[in-house]
Amino acid sequence: MGNDALYVEIYHAILKSIQANEYPENSPLPSERYLCEKYHVSRSTIRQALNLLQESGVVYTVHGNGSFIKPRIYNQPLGSFYSFTDTLKQNNILIKNEIVGYELVSCTASLARKIACPAGTMFHKLTRLRSAKEYPLMIENTYLPQNRFIKLDIDALSHGSLYEYLAKKYDFHVDKATETFQAVMPRADERALLNISAATPCILLERFSYEDECLIEYTKSIVRGDKYSFSVSF
Template identity: 35%
Template sequence: MLNKDSRIALYYQLMDIILNDIEVGNLKENTKLPSERDFCEKFKISRATVRQAIAELEKNKIIYKIQGKGTFIAPKKLDQPLIKFYSFTEEMIKLGKNPTSQILDFSIINCDERISNTLNLDILSKVYKLVRIRLIDDLPTMYETTYLPTSIFPNLTLDILKEKPLYTILKENYNIKFLKAEESFFPILPTEEEASFLNVSTYDPSIKIQRVTFSSEYIIEFTESIVRGDKFKYKVILDADNSTF
């Protein structure tokens, strides 16, 4: 219950109660939050106090509103630890999610200077360009553009890409053994096109991830992903055993 004698503001105490109910599972993802009247009657507080708590939770994307239907609990951010090479599809399955992809474009292009430098190819070498929307439980979460050298992956087709995840294709169809990947992260605002496909606004913070993937012999992939900032958080594990202090 709320402590009206406390120096902690009532709206903040209400926020804490709601957050705790979410944490322990009393309020589950995408379920409807009790109405303002319900909160007022249960805690004997004003509607203004309830609205302030709701506004703060919405600002922090803990909840979301649907016009005419009410206020709902937002899905938790997916926690992606960065400690080893990972596959988006495999990691989402481990979390109990249903990952899918929609292919927006698949074509062969001449790589420009940036792509040739990244993939260690001659300028104007042929590369596949694969543009996808990555979805989790049917929710768009990532706008992804991948470049693959045609010389390493001959005869890759759209039909093959529709059959199974990309990394599975590279392993099974081309006997690729992944050595490592290097990733760089940048805070950005999405473009109009990216925002449209991700169902966000151009003012919603996002994360740009650049990944370069290596096999024992080649650089095999360059991928740029625009990730919804409200759906993902990335965690780096720092090992004290290898520290310099």
């Protein structure tokens, strides 16, 4: 077997280990010496395999410290109304929804300024931690008017799409939606849920969804800036 075929074979072997989470994101790959012994190949072959991993965007190199597993970045196109769950499913990535908070709340002054609701209007406030594999991606705080959605099945919302649930149970549809994006530094409680450091930037995403010209959903999300990118085509 030629050296070219051999280093490509080693590349696929290491890649398979990375995809199996043997080496977590941002963790170092084993030393070249260890990899040489593991795969019974020369150091030049290992270096060729590592170069291919770097060219493929799988690892990154820190001079003097070796190679590290590059975090996966999830891209969300913004050309049309979307669901994070549906977008990830299309890429064969299953998202986990963990309900970390639920309560019925009265419209506060700050919320009224956001969504122009009458004082005393009751809302379901649903807080979900959304993760792909074992990596938390975002915290979503969703406000839904109780006079439109009488009751929510919290257990069902732990296992599926919010929009699919609302469409099936309440014939919910969105005529239009607007979103705003802002770079923010997460609070301590948000960092704890997202398992990130104080140096990790996040994106504050606010969505306003309308049904028959009435605001029907307001969602305020804290999205990990190191795990998500957004794109739009003109």
